[in-house]
Amino acid sequence: ITASPPHIALLPSAGMGHLTPFLRLASMLSSRSCTVTFITASPSVSAAESSHISFFLSQHPQVKHIEFQVLPCKPSSNPTTDDPFFLQFEATNRSVHHLYPSLASASPPLSAIFSDFAVVSSIAPVAADLGIPNYIISTTSCKFFCLMAYLPVLLSDPLSFSSSLSEVNIPGIISLPLPSIPPPFKNPSHLFTSLIATNAQALSKAKGILMNTFDDFEPETLAAINSGRVLDTLPPILPIGPLETFEPKNELDQSYLPWLDSQSAESVVYVSFGSRTAMSSAQIRELSKGLERSGYRFLWVLKTSKVDKDDKEELKDLLESSFFDRTKNKGRVVKGWVSQQDILEHPAIGGFLNHCGWNSVMEAARKGIPMLAWPQHGDQRVNAEVVEKAGLGIWERKWGWGLEGLVSGEEIGKKIVELMEDEKLRGLARKVGENAGKATGIGGKSEKVLTEVLEYLEQ
Numbered sequence: 511i512t513a514s515p516p517h518i519a520l521l522p523s524a525g526m527g528h529l530t531p532f533l534r535l536a537s538m539l540s541s542r543s544c545t546v547t548f549i550t551a552s553p554s555v556s557a558a559e560s561s562h563i564s565f566f567l568s569q570h571p572q573v574k575h576i577e578f579q580v581l582p583c584k585p586s587s588n589p590t591t592d593d594p595f596f597l598q599f600e601a602t603n604r605s606v607h608h609l610y611p612s613l614a615s616a617s618p619p620l621s622a623i624f625s626d627f628a629v630v631s632s633i634a635p636v637a638a639d640l641g642i643p644n645y646i647i648s649t650t651s652c653k654f655f656c657l658m659a660y661l662p663v664l665l666s667d668p669l670s671f672s673s674s675l676s677e678v679n680i681p682g683i684i685s686l687p688l689p690s691i692p693p694p695f696k697n698p699s700h701l702f703t704s705l706i707a708t709n710a711q712a713l714s715k716a717k718g719i720l721m722n723t724f725d726d727f728e729p730e731t732l733a734a735i736n737s738g739r740v741l742d743t744l745p746p747i748l749p750i751g752p753l754e755t756f757e758p759k760n761e762l763d764q765s766y767l768p769w770l771d772s773q774s775a776e777s778v779v780y781v782s783f784g785s786r787t788a789m790s791s792a793q794i795r796e797l798s799k800g801l802e803r804s805g806y807r808f809l810w811v812l813k814t815s816k817v818d819k820d821d822k823e824e825l826k827d828l829l830e831s832s833f834f835d836r837t838k839n840k841g842r843v844v845k846g847w848v849s850q851q852d853i854l855e856h857p858a859i860g861g862f863l864n865h866c867g868w869n870s871v872m873e874a875a876r877k878g879i880p881m882l883a884w885p886q887h888g889d890q891r892v893n894a895e896v897v898e899k900a901g902l903g904i905w906e907r908k909w910g911w912g913l914e915g916l917v918s919g920e921e922i923g924k925k926i927v928e929l930m931e932d933e934k935l936r937g938l939a940r941k942v943g944e945n946a947g948k949a950t951g952i953g954g955k956s957e958k959v960l961t962e963v964l965e966y967l968e969q
């Protein structure tokens with residue numbers, strides 16, 4: 511009997527940073543003849559999530575879709591956070607067991623569930639009842655993953671995050687400077703912290719951790735975690751990145767494109783802080799000054815709220831009209847969703863000022879675009895360390911977390927000049943791009959890892 515390709519159910523959790531790698535992997539699995547079932551929680555938090563899911567399904571009619579209802583708790587029901595994405599993680603965990611009947615009746619029967627880290631504790635028992643393996647798709651760096659996996663141990667010692675220590679030690683990996691630890695981790699009852707700790711405790715139940723990274727990008731961390739030096743209970747970490755991009759191109763604002771097309775090679779800084787950063791209006795003004803002072807051309811994607819549905823301010827209310835007049839030929843500011851992968855692929859882009867959301871990092875790595883890291887929250891400072899160490903970017907540590915203090919236009923301007931003029935960095939970043947291409951090309955390390963997992967799951 512010849513084996514047939516596996517049937518894989520994918521379960522992402524909330525936010526574009528989480529949904530994106532799931533859509534990309536679903537698309538890759540589908541093109542490798544797997545049967546794919548994509549599970550989504552309804553209602554979704556952001557408009558970007560619902561539109562990307564609809565577009566993906568319309569482009570992949572062969573993919574089956576299961577939508578399940580979550581009952582989000584009211585922000586006031588959790589005293590530690592009002593972040594709608596964290597509240598949705600919690601609500602999803604409470605609702606996941608309802609999926610059992612539809613997963614049990616899947617045809618052909620499911621071979622595996624690929625789920626987000628944020629739902630391991632609730633999906634692992636479902637996968638066990640179905641008698642199938644559960645793989646986790648990690649949406650962050652391997653280094654931050656180590657911190658999450660080790661968090662229960664750190665939380666068991668009240669001194670782990672004491673301000674008298676300058677570093678946090680995790681066996682096997684280079685210690686993390688205390689300022690890189692997400693502030694909520696210092697509060698064990700914070701919803702973000704308790705969710706990560708609960709899920710970290712369930713990690714050993716997973717069959718493997720599929721990671722959107724590649725061996726050459728995080729070699730020491732991958733070697734440490736896979737040799738059991740971080741924790742000896744973890745399943746294998748399987749680097750399969752950078753994931754191939756899949757994104758809608760239609761219905762997007764591309765009004766900047768004719769301008770971008772007319773710019774010379776590697777002359778434009780692309781500025782974006784991801785889908786969830788709400789920068790203060792004072793910082794937005796300083797950033798505009800910095801861009802202008804740098805003298806470089808820029809394409810700036812501006813967001814002012816954590817959830818896109820709340821983003822109602824118009825450009826003219828955020829920046830003075832004189833700024834637009836002065837920079838008419840120098841730059842473009844865009845509000846709304848753009849196709850970041852298309853922008854990064856554009857020959858005019860020569861640098862990327864970014865928050866170090868992990869998808870953005872992997873997209874810059876694929877294209878070998880040098881980054882200026884300006885982490886804002888969550889995993890982003892740890893990711894920025896990885897970016898710097900891999901030779902993909904530079905990082906001004908003293909800028910702190912977003913919303914922590916105001917970074918002046920003068921400093922921003924200087925750093926942008928440094929980014930754009932550092933030829934050594936440009937060469938190193940190009941090399942990162944070449945290595946990324948080798949990893950995912952035929953016979954590459956990431957490609958082989960994914961092929962082996964799929965062969966293992968064949969029915």
Ligand code: BUP
Nearest residue numbers: 527528530784785786847848849850867868869870
């Ligand atoms: Br904004 C924006 N267009 O306008 P990250 C983002 N993206 O294609 P985040 C666009 O969304 P987390 C836009 O290319 C990336 O794939 C971008 O994920 C794409 O950051 C994704 O980079 C955003 O991981 O998520 O949104 O802050 O906080 O989970 O890291």
